[in-house]
Amino acid sequence: MNIKLAQINHKIKHSFKEKIILVLRLLLWVLIQLSFIFHVAFYLANPIIKQLLFGLNTFLTGSIIISFLRYIIIVWYNQKIRKSDDVRGSFVLGINQIATILNVVFIVIGIMQALGIDPAEFVTSITIVAMAVAIIFRDYITNMISGLIIMFSDQYTIGDRIKIGEHDGKIVDITLSNIVIVNDSEDVILFPNNFVFTVSIVNQSVENNQHLMIHFQLPFNQKEHERDMYARLEQFLSAYDKSNLIEKYSIKVNNVTRKAVHYKLRLFLLTTTQNERSQIKSDVLSAILWNHPTPQNKMDSVQ
DSSP states (O other), X not given: OHHHHHHHHHHHHHHHXXXXXXXXXXXXXXXXXXXXXXXXXXXXXXXXXXXXXXXXXXXXXXXXXXXXXXXXXXXXXXXXXXXXSOOOSOHHHHHHHHHXXXXXXXXXXXXXXXXXXXXXXXXXXXXXXXXXXXXXXXXXXXXXXXXXXXXXXXXXXXXXXXXXXXXXXXXXXXXXXXXXXXXXXXXXXXXXXXXXXXXXXXXXTTSOTTEEEEEEEEEGGGGGGHXXXXXXXXXXXHHHHTTTOEEEEEEEEEEEOSSEEEEXXXXXXXXXXXXXXXXXXHHHHHHHHHOOOOOOSOOOOOO
């Protein structure tokens, strides 16, 4: 809960910071527009300053428009997903990445104008060079496009548990370059976005909406109490039989290390709502690891 609270606080602070930056950009943009209107003589006498401010004005105009469009799209998307209990994909992440790319484009255009370079003529004059650069950085460009495709699709999203070859773990980030996963040993593994479209990947989070995978571990010196753990689990899951939430389950040893035994519990659910799935996972882990009593049939809190 403390981790979630810290994440919420971070999001609030980040959102507040973005709003402050947007207000400052708007204020600076208004001041530049007013200066162009009321200080014509000054700019005629100082063309270099006018050129610099013109480039800054171009960047600010593009950046403000992008920020407003990004805000409108995200608000629309959030309103849309509230009507669905099963939302996947990284749509907002993709929108943020596109906004970042467009901001970089306007920064480059603004710098060109500040230096007295016409962007249209510049692009036309370096067409051959641009083609050569595109060929050289082809892998990176296709990797970036693949990243955007992943973000706007519902195949993978942050929080999914995937298996690629001998590696499996939870997706913690999707960038324009890589998919970042963290395995059970807390190793950070990076997979290029292009890699996703060339190999077979098992997305354990969506292989079946009625399956719930729970990974946990017990200290190796408690291995002899495995029978008690199974008994507690059987007793606990019987509480859900009456509510028709869990149909059956299977459990197996996933890995054995010097310090712990890693288990993988698969529940076959009769529900697909995210709130109930999260509550079942929280209750099952509590029963297994801390021997909590069987739950009241409530779905009020979510892990």
